[in-house]
Amino acid sequence: MQINTFTRYSVVALLVFVVLAAIPRITDDISILDTGIMICANGLFALSLNLLVGRTGLLSFGHGGFYAAGAYSFGLLMQTGMFSIPAAFALTIVFVAALSALVALVCVRLNETYFTFITLAFQMLFYNIILSWTSLTGGDQGLLGGIPKPVFLGIDLVNPVHLYLFCCGIFLVCVVLLYQITQSPFGYTLRMIRDNTERARFLGVAVNRYKVASFTLAGAFAGIGGMFMALFVSGAYPSFGYWTMSGDGIFMIMLGGMNTFLGPLVGAIILIVLNDLTTIYTDHYGLVLGCVILVFVLGLRRGLLDFIVEGIRDRRASKMDQTIQPTVPKEEIPR
Amino acid sequence: MGKTGKRSIHRRAFVKGIGGVAMVAAVAGFPAIVRARNTGPIRIGVSAIMSGRVAQMGSSSTNGAIMRVDAFNTSGGLNGRMIELIIRDSKGRPDEAARINRDFINRDDCDMILSLEASTGAFAVQEVVRELGTLCMHCLSETSSLTADPKLRTPNAFRSGRQGAHDAISAGSYAASIAKEKSLKKWMTVGPNYAYGHDTTEQFLNYLNHFSPDIELGSQLWPKIFQPDYTDVINKILQEKPDAVFTCLWGGDLSSFIEQGNLYGLFDQAQYFCIALADYTTMAAVKHLPSGIHSGNRYVSTFPGSAPNAAWEAEYVRQFNSRPTNWSWEAALGMQFLIEGIRKTGSSDGNEIAGVLPGMIVNSPFGVDGTITMRAEDQTIVEYGTGWGVTQSTEPFMPNVTPTDWKLIYELEAAWKKEQGYI
Numbered sequence: 227m228q229i230n231t232f233t234r235y236s237v238v239a240l241l242v243f244v245v246l247a248a249i250p251r252i253t254d255d256i257s258i259l260d261t262g263i264m265i266c267a268n269g270l271f272a273l274s275l276n277l278l279v280g281r282t283g284l285l286s287f288g289h290g291g292f293y294a295a296g297a298y299s300f301g302l303l304m305q306t307g308m309f310s311i312p313a314a315f316a317l318t319i320v321f322v323a324a325l326s327a328l329v330a331l332v333c334v335r336l337n338e339t340y341f342t343f344i345t346l347a348f349q350m351l352f353y354n355i356i357l358s359w360t361s362l363t364g365g366d367q368g369l370l371g372g373i374p375k376p377v378f379l380g381i382d383l384v385n386p387v388h389l390y391l392f393c394c395g396i397f398l399v400c401v402v403l404l405y406q407i408t409q410s411p412f413g414y415t416l417r418m419i420r421d422n423t424e425r426a427r428f429l430g431v432a433v434n435r436y437k438v439a440s441f442t443l444a445g446a447f448a449g450i451g452g453m454f455m456a457l458f459v460s461g462a463y464p465s466f467g468y469w470t471m472s473g474d475g476i477f478m479i480m481l482g483g484m485n486t487f488l489g490p491l492v493g494a495i496i497l498i499v500l501n502d503l504t505t506i507y508t509d510h511y512g513l514v515l516g517c518v519i520l521v522f523v524l525g526l527r528r529g530l531l532d533f534i535v536e537g538i539r540d541r542r543a544s545k546m547d548q549t550i551q552p553t554v555p556k557e558e559i560p561r
Numbered sequence: 562m563g564k565t566g567k568r569s570i571h572r573r574a575f576v577k578g579i580g581g582v583a584m585v586a587a588v589a590g591f592p593a594i595v596r597a598r599n600t601g602p603i604r605i606g607v608s609a610i611m612s613g614r615v616a617q618m619g620s621s622s623t624n625g626a627i628m629r630v631d632a633f634n635t636s637g638g639l640n641g642r643m644i645e646l647i648i649r650d651s652k653g654r655p656d657e658a659a660r661i662n663r664d665f666i667n668r669d670d671c672d673m674i675l676s677l678e679a680s681t682g683a684f685a686v687q688e689v690v691r692e693l694g695t696l697c698m699h700c701l702s703e704t705s706s707l708t709a710d711p712k713l714r715t716p717n718a719f720r721s722g723r724q725g726a727h728d729a730i731s732a733g734s735y736a737a738s739i740a741k742e743k744s745l746k747k748w749m750t751v752g753p754n755y756a757y758g759h760d761t762t763e764q765f766l767n768y769l770n771h772f773s774p775d776i777e778l779g780s781q782l783w784p785k786i787f788q789p790d791y792t793d794v795i796n797k798i799l800q801e802k803p804d805a806v807f808t809c810l811w812g813g814d815l816s817s818f819i820e821q822g823n824l825y826g827l828f829d830q831a832q833y834f835c836i837a838l839a840d841y842t843t844m845a846a847v848k849h850l851p852s853g854i855h856s857g858n859r860y861v862s863t864f865p866g867s868a869p870n871a872a873w874e875a876e877y878v879r880q881f882n883s884r885p886t887n888w889s890w891e892a893a894l895g896m897q898f899l900i901e902g903i904r905k906t907g908s909s910d911g912n913e914i915a916g917v918l919p920g921m922i923v924n925s926p927f928g929v930d931g932t933i934t935m936r937a938e939d940q941t942i943v944e945y946g947t948g949w950g951v952t953q954s955t956e957p958f959m960p961n962v963t964p965t966d967w968k969l970i971y972e973l974e975a976a977w978k979k980e981q982g983y984i
Contacts, residue, residue: 260660367680370713465655511612
């Protein structure tokens with residue numbers, strides 16, 4: 227019996243969820259669960275950004291805008307008191323996807339540097355809307371008054387264990403969906419566009435439509451990351467939509483690797499653990515982060531997971547070379 | 562190491578290495594220390610902005626808190642239990658402030674929180690402590706709604722800092738009295754272009770109009786926060802020739818504006834009202850501080866002009882080799898309230914301490930009559946020294962401060978709260 231890939235990924239995700247769900251039973255240290263939620267929020271943000279950067283070849287510097295849009299729209303919907311958490315969650319995804327599609331329709335017409343600039347411009351537009359529309363967003367004070375978390379289906383998100391399990395569950399569903407997207411014909415077409423846009427166009431691919439679709443999906447997943455963060459901090463703040471948020475996403479991809487699917491997630495874990503540790507021991511977070519990035523850029527020359535995966539692949543290849551003896555004597559191999 | 566001497570890492574060694582690193586990270590990153598609540602040190606988590614453009618906010622406020630803690634520990638603590646401050650940098654990011662404070666409570670087992678965050682971070686901390694129920698003292702946020710708005714208030718969070726609403730009443734009443742005395746009709750305002758700047762300016766104008774309804778308002782200028790060049794602002798003021806200018810620029814922005822204005826003789830041509838000039842670090846940063854600028858007191862050792870205040874400043878300078886700021890006294894006072902609560906209850910239990918803080922009166926060098934009250938109704942301080950004075954170019958920079966009458970503040974604050982729907 228052949229099991230389709232989606233089912234296989236879903237089973238793996240379920241097993242991972244079982245492992246993650248065991249953590250609160252092993253330890254009563256809530257901070258580990260908090261770290262898990264942070265990893266879900268930032269990891270999903272980085273993975274979604276990599277759908278653009280690593281898979282489609284679009285360096286977006288405006289991705290934080292959608293993260294903030296997710297956090298704010300979810301927070302605002304919940305503050306009305308008219309929606310349950312699943313309803314607000316679904317509406318937010320629809321809203322952020324629509325917003326991303328609108329932005330994408332303008333941005334994808336431009337190439338490379340100009341694309342990056344215009345995404346940054348949109349992000350700054352969102353940021354300034356957040357700051358100036360004080361009556362709705364709370365301006366630079368952020369969305370005040372907390373986010374109500376009514377119980378649904380027996381899940382109480384005020385309880386840190388429930389919040390952790392909720393975030394882990396949704397996160398794993400998103401990861402499976404993102405992986406399925408990258409492994410689908412759609413994902414391969416995105417890679418073709420990344421590698422040679424002109425060739426893809428000659429082959430009849432509607433390049434801009436694919437880019438819009440990729441941008442919309444990435445924006446929607448970033449919005450889910452924003453919702454996790456809004457639930458975690460029980461608020462939404464303008465810094466979620468500042469350009470440095472997008473910069474952090476790029477750092478995560480650089481640290482973890484953009485060629486391996488889970489690379490950005492590894493980058494998010496590195497950045498979060500690094501931030502946790504440096505905050506405990508020193509105030510010089512920027513200095514430590516700069517040094518780590520230097521090591522990665524100058525030493526590994528790629529992200530950590532890319533380095534490991536490619537290293538293993540190279541070792542396997544060299545072992546295969548040793549096992550399969552060439553039939554032609556070495557000196558006779560034409561050069 | 563391979564037999565040939567060529568460097569290579571065996572898979573098992575690699576896995577062991579990764580495992581070792583993971584163990585170190587786990588031990589260093591997630592130190593879950595389980596202790597009984599009434600033994601061992603009393604742990605207080607302090608989140609502050611210790612890096613970036615406003616790092617001085619974090620350093621000078623933590624100094625104020627450290628002074629109080631050192632005095633408590635030197636006197637024997639609580640039956641031998643010392644206070645241990647765990648200070649961490651929130652980098653001025655509210656999400657980071659929320660994470661750090663959750664860690665203080667969930668990981669570091671802190672008994673209470675001393676929040677040395679600016680307003681945005683303070684609101685993030687407020688949501689954390691509302692959810693987790695830990696006692697929190699906000700020291701630096703001046704946004705009135707934090708404690709004035711019953712929807713935002715929570716029984717376990719208090720404020721030991723000055724309030725925007727109090728300052729606005731103080732500024733409005735003082736400026737109106739000078740306006741009447743010197744016939745200042747035409748006014749301009751200069752405020753940093755973010756919520757604090759807009760809110761403070763609006764509130765000031767509201768009270769200026771209340772006390773002196775016949776003023777005329779000219780241009781309102783909004784330079785960006787951390788703007789390096791104020792030429793456009795200065796030119797506009799020179800062009801409009803107002804009788805008086807109100808500004809709520811602060812810190813480095815204010816000293817840059819004054820330095821650059823000095824080049825044009827700006828401060829000889831009108832009366833200037835700077836709400837945040839009278840802080841030593843700002844006044845000392847200006848090379849030639851003009852005489853005759855009106856300013857609200859942030860921190861000056863001449864106001865309240867008491868021996869304990871002068872002694873507190875001298876002790877601060879001795880310990881840290883720098884002058885205290887407004888943030889220093891606010892943090893010192895916040896720590897003092899927590900310590901008084903610990904002493905009064907004989908416990909480090911946040912709930913018990915939160916029960917005795919409302920209405921508590923402490924002796925303080927920063928109180929207008931030597932005491933400061935934690936007002937029970939909105940869990941914020943009152944009767945602290947607030948007033949306005951005029952600068953001089955040499956030490957002590959602001960020798961005389963006219964205190965604002967707290968009766969007036971109470972009266973107008975109540976009206977403002979009613980207007981906002983808070984009461």
